[in-house]
Amino acid sequence: MADKKMVESITSMDEDFAQWYTDIVKRAELMDYSSVKGCMIFLPAGYALWENIQDRLDKRFKATGVENVYMPLFIPESLLQREKDHVEGFAPEVAWVTEGGGEKLEERMCVRPTSETLFCDLYKNIIHSYRDLPKVFNQWCSVVRWEKTTRPFLRSREFLWQEGHTMHETPEEAEERTVQMLNVYADLLKEDLAIPTIKGRKTEKEKFAGATATYTIEAMMHDGKALQSGTSHNFGDGFAKAFGIEYTGRDNKLHNPFQTSWGLSTRTIGALIMVHGDNDGLVLPPRIAPTQVVIVPIQQRKEGVLDVCRKVAEESLEGIRVKVDDTDRSPGFKFAEQEMRGFPLRIEIGPRDIENGECVVVRRDTHEKKTIRMDEVKTYIPELLDTIQSDMYERAKEHLESSIYDATEYDEFKKLIDEKPGFVRAMWCGEQECEDVIKADTTATSRCMPFENNEPISDKCVCCGKPAKHLVIWGKAY
Amino acid sequence: MADKKMVESITSMDEDFAQWYTDIVKRAELMDYSSVKGCMIFLPAGYALWENIQDRLDKRFKATGVENVYMPLFIPESLLQREKDHVEGFAPEVAWVTEGGGEKLEERMCVRPTSETLFCDLYKNIIHSYRDLPKVFNQWCSVVRWEKTTRPFLRSREFLWQEGHTMHETPEEAEERTVQMLNVYADLLKEDLAIPTIKGRKTEKEKFAGATATYTIEAMMHDGKALQSGTSHNFGDGFAKAFGIEYTGRDNKLHNPFQTSWGLSTRTIGALIMVHGDNDGLVLPPRIAPTQVVIVPIQQRKEGVLDVCRKVAEESLEGIRVKVDDTDRSPGFKFAEQEMRGFPLRIEIGPRDIENGECVVVRRDTHEKKTIRMDEVKTYIPELLDTIQSDMYERAKEHLESSIYDATEYDEFKKLIDEKPGFVRAMWCGEQECEDVIKADTTATSRCMPFENNEPISDKCVCCGKPAKHLVIWGKAY
Numbered sequence: 001m002a003d004k005k006m007v008e009s010i011t012s013m014d015e016d017f018a019q020w021y022t023d024i025v026k027r028a029e030l031m032d033y034s035s036v037k038g039c040m041i042f043l044p045a046g047y048a049l050w051e052n053i054q055d056r057l058d059k060r061f062k063a064t065g066v067e068n069v070y071m072p073l074f075i076p077e078s079l080l081q082r083e084k085d086h087v088e089g090f091a092p093e094v095a096w097v098t099e100g101g102g103e104k105l106e107e108r109m110c111v112r113p114t115s116e117t118l119f120c121d122l123y124k125n126i127i128h129s130y131r132d133l134p135k136v137f138n139q140w141c142s143v144v145r146w147e148k149t150t151r152p153f154l155r156s157r158e159f160l161w162q163e164g165h166t167m168h169e170t171p172e173e174a175e176e177r178t179v180q181m182l183n184v185y186a187d188l189l190k191e192d193l194a195i196p197t198i199k200g201r202k203t204e205k206e207k208f209a210g211a212t213a214t215y216t217i218e219a220m221m222h223d224g225k226a227l228q229s230g231t232s233h234n235f236g237d238g239f240a241k242a243f244g245i246e247y248t249g250r251d252n253k254l255h256n257p258f259q260t261s262w263g264l265s266t267r268t269i270g271a272l273i274m275v276h277g278d279n280d281g282l283v284l285p286p287r288i289a290p291t292q293v294v295i296v297p298i299q300q301r302k303e304g305v306l307d308v309c310r311k312v313a314e315e316s317l318e319g320i321r322v323k324v325d326d327t328d329r330s331p332g333f334k335f336a337e338q339e340m341r342g343f344p345l346r347i348e349i350g351p352r353d354i355e356n357g358e359c360v361v362v363r364r365d366t367h368e369k370k371t372i373r374m375d376e377v378k379t380y381i382p383e384l385l386d387t388i389q390s391d392m393y394e395r396a397k398e399h400l401e402s403s404i405y406d407a408t409e410y411d412e413f414k415k416l417i418d419e420k421p422g423f424v425r426a427m428w429c430g431e432q433e434c435e436d437v438i439k440a441d442t443t444a445t446s447r448c449m450p451f452e453n454n455e456p457i458s459d460k461c462v463c464c465g466k467p468a469k470h471l472v473i474w475g476k477a478y
Numbered sequence: 479m480a481d482k483k484m485v486e487s488i489t490s491m492d493e494d495f496a497q498w499y500t501d502i503v504k505r506a507e508l509m510d511y512s513s514v515k516g517c518m519i520f521l522p523a524g525y526a527l528w529e530n531i532q533d534r535l536d537k538r539f540k541a542t543g544v545e546n547v548y549m550p551l552f553i554p555e556s557l558l559q560r561e562k563d564h565v566e567g568f569a570p571e572v573a574w575v576t577e578g579g580g581e582k583l584e585e586r587m588c589v590r591p592t593s594e595t596l597f598c599d600l601y602k603n604i605i606h607s608y609r610d611l612p613k614v615f616n617q618w619c620s621v622v623r624w625e626k627t628t629r630p631f632l633r634s635r636e637f638l639w640q641e642g643h644t645m646h647e648t649p650e651e652a653e654e655r656t657v658q659m660l661n662v663y664a665d666l667l668k669e670d671l672a673i674p675t676i677k678g679r680k681t682e683k684e685k686f687a688g689a690t691a692t693y694t695i696e697a698m699m700h701d702g703k704a705l706q707s708g709t710s711h712n713f714g715d716g717f718a719k720a721f722g723i724e725y726t727g728r729d730n731k732l733h734n735p736f737q738t739s740w741g742l743s744t745r746t747i748g749a750l751i752m753v754h755g756d757n758d759g760l761v762l763p764p765r766i767a768p769t770q771v772v773i774v775p776i777q778q779r780k781e782g783v784l785d786v787c788r789k790v791a792e793e794s795l796e797g798i799r800v801k802v803d804d805t806d807r808s809p810g811f812k813f814a815e816q817e818m819r820g821f822p823l824r825i826e827i828g829p830r831d832i833e834n835g836e837c838v839v840v841r842r843d844t845h846e847k848k849t850i851r852m853d854e855v856k857t858y859i860p861e862l863l864d865t866i867q868s869d870m871y872e873r874a875k876e877h878l879e880s881s882i883y884d885a886t887e888y889d890e891f892k893k894l895i896d897e898k899p900g901f902v903r904a905m906w907c908g909e910q911e912c913e914d915v916i917k918a919d920t921t922a923t924s925r926c927m928p929f930e931n932n933e934p935i936s937d938k939c940v941c942c943g944k945p946a947k948h949l950v951i952w953g954k955a956y
Binding site for chain 1: 510513514518519520521522525528530545546547548549550551552554570571572573574575576577578579580586587589596599600603604615619620622625626634635636638639766772803939
């Protein structure tokens with residue numbers, strides 16, 4: 001019974017979704033709390049997920065011409081203040097360094113909450129001619145935002161992310177890059193994380209401080225709430241003007257370049273947990289799982305058992321991230337651990353299996369168990385991993401699509417938001433006042449004005465009844 | 479003549495080595511200065527070097543069982559103060575965050591200068607039994623030390639590094655890990671960066687704040703100065719005791735575990751420049767070069783030239799990091815750029831070469847030029863890259879070995895340090911006083927007590943004449 005310990009301590013997600021989430025995060029050893037208030041520790045199992053996400057995303061970036069750089073951690077106050085909307089958005093939530101090397105600083109510096117200002121400061125120095133454009137830089141780093149309430153992966157005072165910052169000759173090219181990077185994010189989530197998303201544009205109220213347009217991918221968690229999973233911003237030439245970035249154009253005149261930025265963070269690990277996890281623990285899509293297959297020896301002290309397990313790992317599973325669990329814990333414990341940690345497949349091999357030339361394969365996502373012949377392992381396992389990857393995506397897609405409701409009347413809207421976990425599609429007049437009213441009444445926010453499936457479902461704003469301008473996806477959000 | 483601009487502006491290294499270094503760093507676009515005093519910007523060419531170093535080192539780490547994690551950026555003052563020697567070493571050079579989210583913090587926090595204290599804080603929570611040992615964690619991050627004078631890559635207020643922090647059951651195991659990681663660093667420098675190093679132990683004066691022993695790899699720059707290129711520390715159980723980290727041993731009693739830490743930083747990029755660079759610019763060893771081969775089309779507007787260049791890149795140079803420079807600048811400019819940026823090889827292909835079924839190959843390290851047949855490219859280029867890699871190492875080794883001098887008398891010692899660029903081997907009594915005298919007289923410091931070639935060359939301390947305890951490598955250092 002002690003073997004079950006790893007599972008027993010998880011709260012059921014139907015009972016208390018928030019506690020279920022925290023339980024998984026702790027029990028699967030993804031993170032730990034630190035002595036630094038509001039900051040978290042990424043443990044090996046959690047950080048390995050981020051490494052895989054980085055690897056997959058960075059390859060996509062480089063294929064589109066992105067170059068990685070690294071900018072300073074600190075932003076002098078005067079630099080942060082250069083663009084008015086931006087400083088208003090971020091100043092209240094930054095951390096300030098006021099002393100260094102035993103002395104009070106002449107000018108205080110914040111720890112970067114995001115680095116538009118630093119990139120502009122650099123671009124001012126290195127962009128002189130249209131020949132210097134475009135500049136498509138990105139950095140992988142941590143940023144700090146002084147959040148009051150925090151949750152592992154979803155909201156913490158320091159988090160890991162990438163931030164891309166680009167400069168272009170024309171507004172069209174900037175717009176194209178903004179959309180391109182949103183599509184890169186959506187593709188990463190779909191293909192590697194098996195998470196479907198809704199792409200769309202943020203309202204003025206929800207857009208990034210200083211941007212002219214913010215695009216977003218919104219994912220739906222198992223409890224029906226939204227998680228904004230990546231954003232891409234078009235800045236127009238606002239920052240460029242504020243920072244005096246000018247280049248000599250093809251017409252031999254001075255122009256301001258057009259700017260974008262885009263970011264995806266360790267929040268996506270929260271999405272992985274809340275889209276795919278179940279009451280036994282984490283469920284990881286094979287492409288992103290640090291361990292794809294765990295081989296559990298049965299009666300491992302019997303001669304030959306461990307040898308066969310290792311032989312299968314080395315000879316039949318080349319190119320697959322596999323480990324043989326030869327620790328001295330019981331098979332039952334190892335099964336429970338596979339489930340808690342979300343390894344997509346486990347292979348059980350015992351003396352009888354070896355006699356019969358067989359092994360037992362167990363899927364994490366469906367708990368399905370199948371006995372296969374040893375000589376099938378080489379072809380069956382890679383195929384099964386692909387099947388799991390696509391099944392997980394299809395299930396998540398089915399969940400997303402079946403949890404979106406239409407509302408044309410406000411009472412209906414409120415009832416849906418209140419009673420049905422999921423998103424509600426409803427028309428909006430375009431005024432922030434209605435967003436504020438809806439948020440006050442229901443806690444739901446406008447997630448986005450979707451790029452697809454956005455035909456009007458009524459001609460009136462669901463809230464005020466005035467003429468509608470946009471179809472909006474509404475939902476409660478993390 | 480304008481084509482030569484990229485080269486013309488470099489100071490000769492014999493004239494002014496420091497200026498030569500700064501010129502390369504700027505002209506090869508490795509870094510840029512930022513508006514943040516003492517902090518630098520890693521531009522794409524500089525950051526790509528760090529990415530390659532990370533990739534090569536991280537693979538070596540993982541092969542020895544290292545697991546990556548990420549710890550908070552901030553250290554509360556009370557945590558930093560827990561170990562006495564450590565806080566004395568670091569407190570004077572940290573940056574303090576005193577305000578966050580619009581409020582003064584109850585306890586100020588420093589931006590990590592190194593993370594021993596944070597790792598101890600974590601290990602206290604997760605190490606309970608000998609079964610939890612060893613813990614072999616590492617993180618890739620930036621750290622901040624408030625340096626008064628800074629130089630690109632060598633010394634800046636923020637720099638990038640990895641820091642490994644491990645805990646072990648026995649002092650022997652900790653010592654073994656300390657040496658193992660030093661060897662990993664030496665191997666990275668030798669095999670990938672083509673830089674020979676001297677491995678040894680630091681004196682008490684030069685060791686890390688809080689360590690019982692610090693091991694180092696010391697490289698020699700072209701001007702004969704030393705660059706400490708990686709360090710590995712054994713902490714004994716000092717921190718574990720200060721932090722109350724205890725585990726139940728195999729004897730069922732409580733014990734403190736034994737600790738190590740080890741780090742390698744972006745300083746190694748400085749070493750790459752100063753070991754291999756020449757008066758034409760950067761020279762990069764092929765294994766670490768982001769671009770290994772640049773193909774320069776001659777008369778590229780002539781029909782077929784660019785096609786052949788691209789065909790060679792795609793079909794004959796698979797697995798090699800190659801780029802075709804099809805920009806509209808002149809071949810002369812492209813040649814100069816290859817030299818400044820240190821691409822190991824360039825291939826020139828023009829209409830006459832195509833007619834003759836040939837191309838011209840030019841080595842960056844020796845400027846050697848050779849015409850080869852097109853059908854040789856596939857085998858010749860990979861072999862030549864290997865040859866360049868080993869030639870570069872051999873030249874650096876020859877330089878190191880021929881620039882080490884022995885001294886048994888203090889006058890001789892001072893004369894050597896003063897007149898001969900390089901290191902001096904001399905005996906030492908073991909007293910810090912002599913290190914202080916030597917530093918005051920010559921600006922040289924004890925680099926290490928070498929692991930190899932350390933037979934006594936006299937029985938007296940070169941400085942005070944008292945009985946000698948150790949052979950020491952002395953030198954001026956960055």
